[in-house]
Amino acid sequence: MSILLLLLRIVSYPFFILLHLLFVLFSLLLRTYETFTSQSTSADRLQDEPQIPPPxxxxxxxxxxxxxxxxxxxxxxxxxxRGIEWSGEWGVEELSIWDGQGLTQSVLPNLMKTLSQNITQHNHNKLPPSPPSTPPNGPTQDISPDEYDEEGPVSPSPQRKQGKSLVKETRVGSGSGSGLGDEVRSVTIYPGPSSNKSLKxxxxxxxxxxxxxxNLTKRYVERKKDVSEITVRNVDRDIKEQLHFTxxxxxxxxxxxxxxxxxxxxxxxxxPELWGYPFWxxxxxxxxxxPSPLPLLHHLNPLILSFRSSSLPFLRKLGYSIALPVNTNSDGYGILHREEWNGAIGAWSKMEQRLGK
Structure with missing residues (x-):
């Protein structure tokens, strides 16, 4: 019996290898076809579609x-x-960032300084010219003394006398018994001096x-919480409190x-994988x-563009019938590309969340 099973395995190996090769080949053909036929999710094309509320x-x-x-x-x-800038443009109210390895926390001090400078410059460019006697209306960052990093304050921008500050930082978990200490950092950004809309x-x-x-289980045990009080709604509320989610x-x-x-x-x-993002x-x-694009296809873009600018009608028609392959590394390796962001917007515009109704 064991010899028969061994023979069956030997015979089946070439079949499974051939099946896998056919699957890979079919996947390559399908992805190549999608690359040259699917239109780019450009911002101009998204603006032409019916506007829906952002997430x-x-x-x-x-x-x-x-x-x-x-x-x-x-x-x-x-x-x-880029994610912060585009979220503000889209009108997102809340943005949570996760990498799962603490890489974000290691760059956070410099990131906060750059963020404050970018917002200062962005709003300075939007403000109308002020008379010489008018004091500058600059953005501020409100941070209490106990929220300073070891490297010093995040931004030395002055305090505004009127209105909200444009960058406000808080740390979540301190003194709340959540067990996360000061690690969860929340930053509230106001996009303009006269705007009440914020991005958290x-x-x-x-x-x-x-x-x-x-940590939530430990807190329930320490408080001797009755089992009947531990409902899904209460757990939702407590986890949102720990993560500072609205x-x-x-x-x-x-x-x-x-x-x-x-x-x-x-x-x-x-x-897709969650990579450890808080699942609850x-x-x-x-x-x-x-979708990860096929490499090297973007090198055909000059040829396609030459077709589109050709004096021959059939070449122009051919050029415009072929989509330009996207190079997601055109802005630098590993940097979030606008095409990825617009793809997420397009996916959001086509989906429907009815909470089971």
């Missing part, structure tokens, strides 16, 4: 590589700044995932800080990961 809470997962690259921290910082940003540390449930994420965008090796880019795409809050969430 109240957007989660951004920035996935570091297993072997850390030298410029990965820089790519993470630029990706965070949460920088989630690695301890904000599984340890949240552990609402659950409605859209989750996954971005890899390191591009795939060329040989892996030709294999079938891997399914993901009740009804649209999870989006930009």
């Amino acid at each position: 109240k809470h957007l989660a951004l997962i920035l996935v570091p590589s297993k072997t850390r690259r030298k410029d990965e921290k820089s790519a993470l910082g630029k990706s965070i700044l 940003i949460h920088f989630l540390p690695p301890s904000a995932s599984d340890e949240v449930i552990v 609402s659950d994420p409605e859209l989750l965008l996954i971005h890899h800080l390191s591009p795939l090796p060329i040989w892996r880019s030709y294999l079938p795409r891997s399914p 809050s993901l009740r009804i969430t649209e999870i989006y990961q930009y």
